Amino acid sequence: MEATRLVRLLGLPQGEEALRERLRRPGHPRLKEALAAYLKRLQAPKEAFSALERLGVGAVVAGQQAGLLGGPAFTFYKAHTALTLAEGVGGAAVFWVASQDHDVEEVRHLHLLRDEALETLSLDLPPLPSGRIPLGPYRERLLAFLGPWAEDPRLAYALEGKTLSEFFARVLLAFLGERGLIPFDPMAEELAPLFLEALEKELADPLGSAEALNREAERIRALGGKPPLRRKPGATNLFLETDQRRLLFYEGGAFTDGVRRYTAKELWEIARANPSRLTPAAGLRPVFQDLVLPTAGFVVGPNELAYVAELSEVYARYGLAMPALFLRLRALVLEPPIRRILSRYSLDPWAFVEEGEEAFWRAAGGALEAFRELEAGFKALLAEAEAWEAKAKALEPTLERPFRRFRFRLKGEGERLLGKLLRARALRDEVLRGHLERLKRHLLPLGLPQERVYPFAMYALRHPEALRRLAEAPREGRAVIPLG
Template identity: 80%
Template structure:
């Protein structure tokens, strides 16, 4: 079941009307001064400070893990959707830099397309939340990998960040700050105290949100969906950071992280001295986000849409309305080499992103010598089989279905043989093979859609018009950004 169809069945808020209905809700009373102090420390541009005033109207929020050079381009597409929607209703656009996430394998790689080759930098990051990982040990390696780009004022500014999450926040400010984007790092010293009250409430009834999550998961399963979140018996929705970040369990009035046990009093003392050490799990994070921010709209990707759909009970538990949900923009950036190849073969970029090699083979069929003849012979064989089936049906009507299945099998085998023939011919044609591999590097690097691999600043650093094209793109749906 598609995420949006499930959301409709669950009655979750979607669309601009729902967004407007949720404007005007107040966030944390200390939000503006805390966020102002954070932006001052980051030396944010004037447009970001001007956007603070729009928080009184409400916020459209997006978020993503803290990544090198901003992470994959989808980070910028989420931010663009939030900015576009916020501008339309007079609200602020906020980007939640997920600094509490400790899955460093997802953020330690930086992939760039340099001189038409895919190059990768992989940093040996420690298994800590991104907000705890200092940038200093890796700054020199990053500068060397980025080469001349490291001297660009926007990148140089971002490289002054103290942590990986601050590097990400500065990238957002450097490239999107002039549009008024407000980065929000929940582990920042100025912002983490905003969650103290919510964490205290969660500790007072530590299983309630997990149980609400499980109840909603059962409802989704009954409707035919596949809920991605579920809590085991005794599991809370809170992580505790000690030498590692571990999920807390609760039984008999005592908490445990699997290594040692804690009383509620001990956890409250940890919370008092360093509120950033207690952090919400996925089943609670959006709710904490909206306890601090006056969120009216929430921009998500398809996978996030599925887990946010489970959280209506957790929102109700904390006395919050769910925000209006919006799927982010999907985009393909076309640099001139890829655009020329797609034009040569009359191939749609989205067809290649979704079909890869099969789409390319389909587009070049007419180019390959001798292929059309084989294709026509197979089509003639299909027509002969169809005629034979009609004759058999006239002799014995019960043979119609067996002949139809027979023709379908022959047709499927024929298509597979054609694919093998195309691939074999392609392997012997160095030019076509080169074109296919070049398109893969541009549009399907590492076998993934471009937006999940390359950072958008890579395009902005190479093409001055890239940010302008993004700004002109629709808030949602699909876009092709043709550069150069």
């Protein structure tokens, strides 16, 4: 079941009306003060500080793991959706830097397209939260990989970050800070203490949120959905960081991370000494976010929507109304060479992203006159076969089915042969083959949609108008961003 349909079945809040209904809810009483200190340390632009004043109206929140150079482009698309929604209601856009996540495989690669070649930097990161990984040991490799781009003042500023998550937050500020985006790193020394009250409540009833999650999972399963989150018996919704980040289990009045046992008092003392060591799992993270931020709207991707949809009982347990949910913008950046190729074949770029080579073969076939003639002859043959079927039925009704089977076999085999013909023709046509490979590098790198591979900062570094074009894009749905 699609996540959007599940959200409708569950009756979860969506849309601008639901967003406006959730404005003016209070955030943490020390939120503004803590965020101001955090932004001051990061030397944020004045527009980010001005946005703090709008937190009293409400926040539209997006978030993502701390990827290199801002991570894949959809990170900026999430931020754009949040900024546009917040502007519409007079609130603030906050970007949650998922610095507590320890899945370094998601963030250790940086892919750039330069001189028509896909280049990749892969860092050997330790299995720690990105907020705990120092940038220093990797700075020289980043500088070398970025080359002349590293001299851009925005990247020079971002590369001053002390940790991977601070590098990410500084990229957001460098490229989107002038639009008023506020990054929020829950592991930052100024912000981590804001979660102490939530941690204390979770430690007092360590299985309550996990049980609420499982109950909602059963309801979703009964509706025909497949809940992505589920807690095993005894599993809590908390991670403890020691030499690495481990999920806590609770049994017999004590906690364990699989290495040693802890009492609730011991964990509370750890949290008070350093609240960034005790962090929420996915089944609790958005709730912790909204206990601190005055969240009225939450911008998510399609995959996130599925797990956020499972959290309504966890929200209720904390006495919180779920924020209005919005799917982020999906976008394709089209640089001049790609626009020319697409125009030559009258090829829809979204069709190419969703169908790959098949969409190209169809479009290219239309561009080859000889192939069009052959295709037209084949269609005429199919029409003739259909006429034979009608005549056979009139002469002898029992022969209708065999004639229909013949027509279907003819259609299938003919389409297969036409496809082989076009591919064989393309293999001998360097221009056609070159155009296909170029489209793949730009729109489907590594076999994935462009927005999941290349960072938007790459386009902003190449094209001065890129950030303006992004700001002009719609807040939701699909968009094409032409550059150059």
